[in-house]
Amino acid sequence: MNYNLNELSAQQGKTSTGKALGKLLRLITEERRNLYLALCAILTNSGLNLLGPFLIGYTIDKFISHGDYHSVLMYAGLLLLMYVVVFFAGYAQTTIMGGIGQRMLFKLRNSIFSKLQELPVGFFNQNKAGDLISRVNNDTDKINVFFSQSLMQFIGTIATMTGSGIFLLVINIKLGLAALVPGLLIFVFTRLTSGWVKKKNAVSLKSTGGLSAEIQESLQNFKVIIAFNRRDYFRKRFDQSNQQNYKAAVGAGLANNIFLPVYGLFASLAQLTVLLYGIHLISTGEFSVGLLIAYLSYATNFYNPLRQLAALWANFQAAMAGWDRISVILGLESNLVTLVAKPKVVKNTALLSFNNVHFGYVEDKEILHNISFDFERGKTYALVGPTGGGKTTTASLIARLYDPVKGEVLLEGKDIRTYSPEERTGKIGFILQEPFLFTGTVRENILYSNEQYKGYTNEQLEQVIKDANLQTILAIFDKGLDTPIASSGDTISLGQKQLIAFMRAVLRNPDLLILDEATANIDTITEQILEEILNRLPETTTRVIIAHRLNTIQNADEIYFVNAGEVVRAGSLDHAMNMLMHGKRAS
Template sequence: MAHDPEELSGRAFDRKLLRRLLRFALPYRREFMTSTGMLLCISAMALAGPLLLRDLINGVLSHHAEAGSGAGSGDEALGALLFTSGVLLVLGILTFGLRFLQIRLTNRTGQRVIHDLRTRLYDHITKRSLKFFDQNPVGKLVTRVTSDIETLNEFFVAGIDVLLYDLVRIIGIVAILFIVDWQMALVTLSVVPLILAWSFVFQRRARRLFRVVRGEVGKLNASLNEYLSGVRLIQSLRREKAVLAKFSADNRSLKNAHVATVWNFAWFFPGLELLPALGTAMLLVVGHSRVREGDLQVGDVIMFWTYLGHFLEPLRQVADKYNVLQGAVAAGERVFRVLDDETALPLAPDASPVARVRGAVSFRDVHFAYDDRKPVLKGISFDMSAGAKFALVGPTGSGKSTIISLLSRFYDPTQGVITLDGQDLRTYELAGLRRQIGVVLQDVFLFEGTVRENLHLGRTELTDEALLAAASAVQALPVIERLGGLSGHIQERGSTLSVGEKQLLAFARTMAHDPAVLVLDEATAHIDTATELLVQSAIARLTQGRTTLAIAHRLSTIQSSDCILVLHHGELRERGTHEQLLRENGIYARLSRLQSLA
């Protein structure tokens, strides 16, 4: 995804995109069609009300009031009144019954579509290779599955058919008005452009002002968050007054942003009520003269007045829905860009399922570069027999972590072959392969959830006894006890645990999963040296009987290795046991001498 998410086509009605969005609704087309049909019925019935009322007034009531005539027409008039009322009642009940069913149906269906889309997107993202995650920041991906999907939700639930509903109502009213009397129709509709213009101007300003408010809220929250997290420092240095003054300034600019929106709406709402009143006044004046000329009856005037009221709501809705549509297209475009990203490892169609492997690992002339840029590894070759302990030594950036990533097949080498038990990694079934390779990285990642979940990581066949036995083997039991046992809760990212404790949990996790090959990146930073001693003895237990490739930071741990690989600028510069390397008198030997001098 080379494009910036903001850099979109910008077209509101990208037809191809809309069609693709609607394809997600295809499985539910019956529901959508039913709902649309219901909406059409509802609009038709809603339109009928004022018409019926007009006929009642014109046909019966006004004559009666005018003439004050005899009893003969009285029964007839009463009959007409009761009949119209009866029809109105039935229509009303039908309308609201249908409306309720329709809203429920649309929501249910819309939510299903959204659920499908969201899980499909999530599934797609989690199945991308690590390269995809390198290229896409987490925040962006989270936005795709949350707020973008929510925007589409609005489109499916309240967008398509409600837009249709409102359009039908508007067109229906306009048609009826013109059929009844085109002059009065023009008078009635004359305020509509004013209302639209008024709404357009103020709603556009409101959107801009809300953006400002959101920005200010964000800024205030960020500084608030900072001040509250830094409260110990603030108090230690007695800076309360200065901080309060800064906070007040931020707070004040938020207030000013709010007040700007208050000013905007203070103008908007009164105008929105004044304009229909103007329409009513014009209707009365024109209507009156038309009635006097005998072209119209009073019922018509009342009908026009009623329709004017009915007109305003859908009008406001349509303006609103245009924004929804625009938002949905933009969100859809972003979502599809992720769905179209096919960054994944090529999987062999005839991948062999993995039984227990012995754990012999070979690198043969392995080259690698991230993103076709500077090569990170240049022709790495080495062989590890099953159960061998290898150590990787080298300065930061020499390619140690890359070798680890390639071995777990997070990436494929750009050239050369890596084999496990003599078979190319690419021919193994991926999940099975990774089950054979245990990785413990410096920065241990823990999920929010129970200790148990963090240890079995989805392999529910691991019993509590097995987990505890594994934990006890790597001395992680005290940590688990402190957390309240296997059912104890681990905070997001294990924030309450020290680095050393997290490391021990990661060892327990790997021990329980019992991989044939172990890949270790020893922790160095942020861990105190004393805890480090504990960690070292745990590592010794963990590596027993497994092929181990470790990035080492301690000479003492290296000396017992079967082979030490000295990596420099992506090349293997020296290899051999501690003694051999000493005899070779290269980089490693120099280092060792330095140490013995100390």
């Protein structure tokens, strides 16, 4: 299944801006009350702003020309009151929308992150962590900016413009039409260019994602970089990404800034038209000075917000581009769903079986070919074979990190896909080839996703560890359960990490325990300790051990040879060794 986000968004093509916006607005239905409040504030604001010029024009024509200064003062007081209300309405609108924006940001980040938690391992194989981080951090912020700063201003400017437009037409239809023609041109220009602007913004966001992926990769691998003295290589690669990002950002900036001067030009043209035509109308006696002043004010009210609108439109396009990148993630469905349709049918008595399993990480490249085997309860199985033969892949299918492309994996005779994740992970413990520990303490790491011992004190937990025969392992850590662990800082060795992963898996008391080269980095003495612990696990525990060392293999009940995507029973240890030596099946 294809999980590559960049390819997916290309396939999806351009979602129409309207549709994307609709989906986005549906997300904030919970904010409806706040949105209405903000809308009221903004409409009050625009309405009062619109009334201003009319009152001024009225005062000039009615009172100033008649010398009625008392009324002039009264109207000035009225205006002042209006401006105060405008101030508070503006303040309310900004705070409300700022809140909505922040809450949206919070929710969006949460939902993307939960989505990421649901997605299968295949998704993470196909996408770079850095790009995902950029989507969670950067792209969501574009939407926050849109909501907290742009949306209401957008509505406000549209309301002011519509109102002014109406005043312009009502006061004098001919003059009004002349004043509005440049506005129409602006509208056409915006429609024509906005697709292009959005595309430029999308390219810019994508390259920001790429840059962040580059940073992540080199930070993660800094040791290799230093060991091979390849700093220049990564510097060059970073430089390239940075260049690309720079160019894309400049491109987006150019696109976003094109509106401002164009809008400005048309606005000035409109003012000029109104002025010339208005003076002509006054000379013919069709118009008064007061009206012309009011009129110019309305023309300004109509065109000034356009400049603002230009910036808002750019923000809007950036938000839509960000939203596209976010919605591909939100729209993904995990293919690792729990099957519920069929009742669970017990097909055989083995603890775990593969029935004609085919598997590949990507389409058209099969890694495992038609694998069938049964693992019985309480037995120990060894998987041996050359590197790249498919051992880890087989183990990953046992733990359902992936689903087979064809065939089925049965756990206790039932399709493994019918188990809920909780049931499944309770039954199967997996010690990965590359153990991962979280920043915290040994205690936190061995209790990871183990609710059973959560409330235990250190003493109680130590007793549990002792009962599981794990105390010799714990003794290796100088501060015991409280030994600090840093996930990246390398405070402990790889072998020690494997030991912690081992305790983590064993304490969950699984029915089936998989060890993927879990002893590869452990000295022989500790390995013997591990082996004893494995031997003392409950009788019914099935062990699947992937290993290279002879002594680990020889105690197994059965040995399977895994090579070139085939899993075959090797029978005796000698036979298995023979196969290993010759790299294939010895007849």
